[in-house]
Every structure is written in structure tokens, then in C-alpha cells.
Amino acid sequence: MPRTPVAAVPGPPAPASIAPAKRAREDAGDGADDRQPKPKKAKPSPNSKGAGALDPEGDAVIVLDNQQTGFQEKYLVSSKILSLASPVFTKMFSQKFSEGAKVRNGEVPSIDLEEDDAEMMGIILNILHYRLEDIPRDIETLPLAILAMLSDKYDCERALGIGYALLAAYKFHCKPSFLSGLASRASKFLPHNFYAQCYKDGLIDLLPEDLEDALIVHIDEAMHRLFATLHGVEEHLQERSKGFQLSPPKRICQACDKMYLKKEKKCTCTAFTEDRLCTVEYRVAAYFPLLGKAGLYPHSEQVEGLSGDQVFRKIEGMAKDSGHRCQGGQKCPLKVALKKVLDEALVIQTAVDVEWTWK
Ligand SMILES: [Zn+2]
Ligand SMILES: [Zn+2]
Structure with a gap:
């Protein structure tokens, strides 16, 4: 399920009447402010009455409307866990939103996710709180719920979210093809040092070791291919061609x-x-500054900490807006080379190439 690349276009400010989840989703992505004052401990709140405690010390309540039963379902959740797993929740629980301000004030806000499928969202919330024992074993919705977690909507493509998704798929013995697809996808979205983050959360102990190894090998291979492609372009640019x-x-x-x-x-x-x-030497001289502007050159610790997806997005930005204009138009060898890099990066990014099954 490759993500359709979308250019970031700053939109108008969202009206206050949109449901909180929707607002946060539209606004997600520009990072949260981490210089926040220390939050207060959650106070007893009428909002949490009758809520299933996914985290007994939870500081927010998620309300879902179950269309099938006609009842509301409430979950007491940890805003921290949800924020670590999904940028949508990071935003929602940031100071900019009233939900985040209430959490910091210990008020246990109630958040209505009425537009979401209640069964699926319930599974996702359980997975993210590592409450796997509370998910029905034979459930067919599970793979769908895992995919929904990783979709554009919740964007759980952080070490924690994707780690839990893998863990759930593994624990429930999802089909090997599903597991391999999920592991392939995970390898594109995790930086090669992802296990450092997972160690911190105690997650890595729960995942099988050979999966961790397979992921690391694949992440490194894909990154190697991406950078070999980027650096191989210089050779193409050296080829004689008219100015x-x-x-x-x-x-x-x-x-x-x-x-x-x-x-x-x-x-x-x-x-x-x-x-x-626009000659051979002009194009060669223009290429590395382009890489530099995209943050892909020179090689540094920062570049090494990128995930395949982040590298892909940088390449995409560079190919779409190189700033180079000449009479060659799209036939200019620099444009052709950038297009080639983007095509190759897309192949690497969408390949399902981790074959892994539990033993
Ligand atoms: Zn001069
Ligand atoms: Zn040109």
C-alpha cells in the first residue's frame, strides 16, 4: 500500500467548529513543541466514568460511537503513548489545542472520534497501549486495524506505533504474507537506529530477534541503494550532451x-x-548543491538517522523543484537525472522485500 506522495501546501486556518480529531489531522506534521511545562497529575473526572481503562493512570478519554450497537464506547488512554505513536495525537495533545491544555491541567478531556469505525479504533487503541490480551483472538478486522494505524489518517509510522503494529501482527499469527508486507513497510519508515527508541520503550524484548535483524539488514540495504542511486547520478551527468x-x-x-x-x-x-x-560541467556543479539543499549531502550523523521514507521525500522535493531552468526543458540531462533518481527511489520505497515468518 504505497502512500501517494502529496506536496505540503499550507492551508487556511481550520475553523474551530471542526471536531478536534479532524482539526489535529489537518494540522499534523509540523512537529510538536517539546518545551512544555510539567503537566499536572490527572484528577478524577466525570469524563472517565464508565470508560475502559487502557491505562489506569490515563489522562484523556476517547469516545467512540459504535454504529452497530448504537452505544458509545469510552477508553481511558495515555496521551503520552498516543502522542509517541502518531503525529495526529501529538498535535491533538499539544498546547495549541484545548485537549492538550486540559491534559496538562490534569482535567482528563473527553475526545469524540465519532467519524472513526469504533471496532477498528478500539483495536488500534488496545494495540497502542499494548493491551493485546483484550483483543479477540480470531478477529478478522485485526489486519485492517493494523493497516489503518499505518494509513495517512493516523500515521503511526514512528518506532513505537509501527513496533506495536508488528508486535500485534506477530502475536496474533497474522498470515506470513501480511507479516512480511508489514515488515517491508516498517523497514521504509524506520531509521536504522530504530531499535534504540524501541529499547527505551521495552518493545524490542517483545519482538522476535530475527525480525529485528531482518529489519536492520533491510533498512541498511535500502538506504545503501538510495544513496548509491543519488551518488551514481554524477556519472550520468558526466555523459557528453549538448548545452x-x-x-x-x-x-x-x-x-x-x-x-x-x-x-x-x-x-x-x-x-x-x-x-x-547549461553544459555538462554546469550540471555536475549544480547537482551536489541541490543534494546539500535537500539535506542529503554531505553525509553526516543527521543524514544517517533518516528513514527511507524521509530520504524519499527529500528526493521528491528536489526532483519536483530543482530551481533549474534551461531551454532543454524536461529533456535537460539534469532534469532527466533527477527524474531517474526519483523513479529508482520509488521502486526502493514500495518494494515488498522483507520475507519473514515466525519460527
Ligand atoms: Zn569578472
Ligand atoms: Zn539544463
Whole structure:
């Protein structure tokens, strides 16, 4: 299930009347403020009356409308666990939203997720709180619920969310093909040091060791392929090809390399200028600064800490908006090379290539 890449377009501010979950979803993604004051301990609240305690010390209540039974289902949840697993919840429980402010004030807010499938959401909440014993064993909805967790809607593609998803699939002996698909997907969204995060949460002890090994190997292989593709482009760019007029046309000083617009025939250093074309050397020189601007070069600890998905998004941004314009249009070898990188990255990103079954 490859995610359709969508360009980030800043939207208008959401009206206050939209349900909290929806608002948070639309707004999710620009990171939460971690310089928040220490939250107060949850106080007893009428909101938690009759709620199933997924976390006995929970600090928020999620309300679901079960269309089949016609009843409301309430869950006492940990805002911290949900925030760690999904950016949607990170946003919802941030200071910017009243729900987050109430949590910090110990008020145990009630959050209505009325538009969500109650059965599926119930399973997701149980999985995220590692309450696997409370999920019916023979349930067919489980794989769907796991996929929903990882969908654009809840976006649980963080070490904790995806780790719990894998764990649930493993514990419930989901089909090997499903497990392999899930592990493949996980490998694209986790950085190669993901187990550091999972160790912290005690999750890694619960996952089978050979799965951890398979994931690490695959993450490293995919990252290696992605960067080999990125660096292999230089070779393509070296291939002889004609030069194109830049748009708008530019001139360069023959003596000091200063660039000018078309009409300047002479440089301030008194030397003459000449036409600057999009040539082999121009394109090679333009490529690495592009990588640098995208945050993919030079190689650093920060670059190494990226997940395959993050690298893919950076490549996508670079290919879609390179800032390079010349008369070659889409046939300009630089554009062709960037398109090639993007195509290859997409292949790497969507491959189902972790074959793993429990022993
Ligand atoms: Zn000059
Ligand atoms: Zn060009």
C-alpha cells in the first residue's frame, strides 16, 4: 500500500467548529513543541466514568460511537503513548489545542472520534497501549486495524506505533504474507537506529530477534541503494550532451566567473562576459548543491538517522523543484537525472522485500 506522495501546501486556518480529531489531522506534521511545562497529575473526572481503562493512570478519554450497537464506547488512554505513536495525537495533545491544555491541567478531556469505525479504533487503541490480551483472538478486522494505524489518517509510522503494529501482527499469527508486507513497510519508515527508541520503550524484548535483524539488514540495504542511486547520478551527468541556453539567459565573466544577465557584455573586473549555457560541467556543479539543499549531502550523523521514507521525500522535493531552468526543458540531462533518481527511489520505497515468518 504505497502512500501517494502529496506536496505540503499550507492551508487556511481550520475553523474551530471542526471536531478536534479532524482539526489535529489537518494540522499534523509540523512537529510538536517539546518545551512544555510539567503537566499536572490527572484528577478524577466525570469524563472517565464508565470508560475502559487502557491505562489506569490515563489522562484523556476517547469516545467512540459504535454504529452497530448504537452505544458509545469510552477508553481511558495515555496521551503520552498516543502522542509517541502518531503525529495526529501529538498535535491533538499539544498546547495549541484545548485537549492538550486540559491534559496538562490534569482535567482528563473527553475526545469524540465519532467519524472513526469504533471496532477498528478500539483495536488500534488496545494495540497502542499494548493491551493485546483484550483483543479477540480470531478477529478478522485485526489486519485492517493494523493497516489503518499505518494509513495517512493516523500515521503511526514512528518506532513505537509501527513496533506495536508488528508486535500485534506477530502475536496474533497474522498470515506470513501480511507479516512480511508489514515488515517491508516498517523497514521504509524506520531509521536504522530504530531499535534504540524501541529499547527505551521495552518493545524490542517483545519482538522476535530475527525480525529485528531482518529489519536492520533491510533498512541498511535500502538506504545503501538510495544513496548509491543519488551518488551514481554524477556519472550520468558526466555523459557528453549538448548545452542549452539557461532561462532566463545568463552570461559569465571569462576572467572571474561572475554571472550576469544576458545584456551585460562586460564584467566589473573589465573582462568580457560570454554566454553561460547549461553544459555538462554546469550540471555536475549544480547537482551536489541541490543534494546539500535537500539535506542529503554531505553525509553526516543527521543524514544517517533518516528513514527511507524521509530520504524519499527529500528526493521528491528536489526532483519536483530543482530551481533549474534551461531551454532543454524536461529533456535537460539534469532534469532527466533527477527524474531517474526519483523513479529508482520509488521502486526502493514500495518494494515488498522483507520475507519473514515466525519460527
Ligand atoms: Zn569578472
Ligand atoms: Zn539544463
